Amino acid sequence: MLDSVASSPILVDLSKLTLSFTNNLIRRIAFGKQHDGTHRFHDILHETQHLLGDVNIADFFPWLSWVNKFNGVDTRLERNFRELDMYYDQVIEEHRDPSRPRLDDHEDLVDVLLGVQKNQTQPIRLTNDQIKGVLTDIFVAGTDTSAATLVWTMVELIKNPEAMKQAQEEITNIVGGKEKVEESDLPKLPYLKLVLKESFRLHPPLPLLVPRETTQACTINGYEIPAKTRVLINVKAISMNPTCWEDPDSFKPERFSGSAIDFKGRDFELIPFGAGRRGCPGISFGAVTVELALANLLHCFDWEMPHGMERNNIDMRQTVGLVMHKKTPLVAVATPRPCRSVEMHLKAEA
Structure with missing residues (x-):
């Protein structure tokens, strides 16, 4: 990602860059592949995320599901499922070949899952469909969310130069x-962690958590809630609640200084990853991914708005969908800092 910034023109589309970075990272972890120069999988995944985030009337009124046959939703769903399924079949078959080329000596996620599938001592045998489900969960949950968090964090830092x-x-x-900043450096960067917490508070990647369902009837504040009621947790409303947060609209990383509040599901004022047994299983990976990428972007480059644009006039509108993206791309000017200038000079000398 850093080489992409350094080799690009002065203006950098951070929205495009961060999404490409997270997609390539998850592809390498899951498939053992780098970007292959095509957009096939990216396009399929993009359509999957759009379909998941679109408002579907049949989700709320099942008796109106026939509408989807006429508005094209069923056709899009079937085509997307078929394309994604075929792509996964190809990846799984490639991984069954022991002589296939590898990026390194490490097993990727598909290798691990196929190893579990072959293990005769396991009480439960993984099917190919279950492997495909795990891969879909990882890509849907790990690409757009991390990219959106990086973009919103950079927006807030550009708006707040101090x-x-x-x-x-x-x-x-x-x-x-x-x-470069290494993962081992991250525990020594407490202020960066405050910045990330405040970004998760102001811009939770999923404004609504994955729906839950009540297991039994209950009463909350005098309201009778029947069993099997679908429950949506509005994380955005919680994180902007003035009874929980002073001056909630402002970006103030220092509000977390000396505070034990964290985003890992123990403190219900801040639950961008959910909480409990059904919380996001990728919370540690997602947080480290964002933190490490952010640290390197800040370490190697200074960032400011293009000439003629004021930082206070940045478009802060959000998209409507599964993930809360910035509506317009974040384009900023990247100026190499001394560490990057030295690195590029050494590469040129070599």
Whole structure:
């Protein structure tokens, strides 16, 4: 990702860059592949996420499901399922070949799942369909969400240059002249963690958590809730509640300084990943991915708005869908910082 920024023109489309980064990262972890130069899988996945985020009247009124036969939803669903299924079949068959080329010596996720499938001692045998389900969960939950969080965090830092400066100074003090921030550096960057917490609060990637269902009838604040009632948790409303947060509309990472509140499901004021047994299983991976990418973007580049644009005039509108993306792409000016200038000079000399 850093090479993409350094080799691009002065203006960098961070929305496009971060989505490409998260897609390629998950592809490498799951399939053991880097981007193959085509957009086939990206296009299929993009359509999957659109279909998941679209308002479907049949979800609320099942007796109106016949409408989907006329508005094209059923056709899109069937085509997307077929294309995704065929792509997964191809990937699984490739992984059954022991002589296939690999990026490195490590097993990827498909290798691990196929190993579980072959293990005769397991009480439950994984089917190909279950493997495909796991892969879909990982891609749907791990690409758009991380990309959206990176974009919104960069938006807030560009709008608040003092916060960006403080984060960069902290990174420089720890990392020094190294060309990249390593995962081992992250525990030494407390202010960066405050920035990430505040970004999750202001811009939870999923404004509504995955729907739940009541297992039995209950009463909440005098309201009778029948069993099997679908429940939607409005994370965005919770994170902007003035009874929980002082000045909730403002970006203030320092509000978490000295606070034990975290986003890992223990504190219900901040639950971007959900909570309990049905919370997001990828919370640790997602947080580290965003934190490491953000640290490197700040370590290697200074960021500001294009000439003639004021930071206070950044379009903050959000898309409607499964993931809360910025409606218009975030385009910013990237200026290499000393660490990046040294690295590029050494590459040129070599």
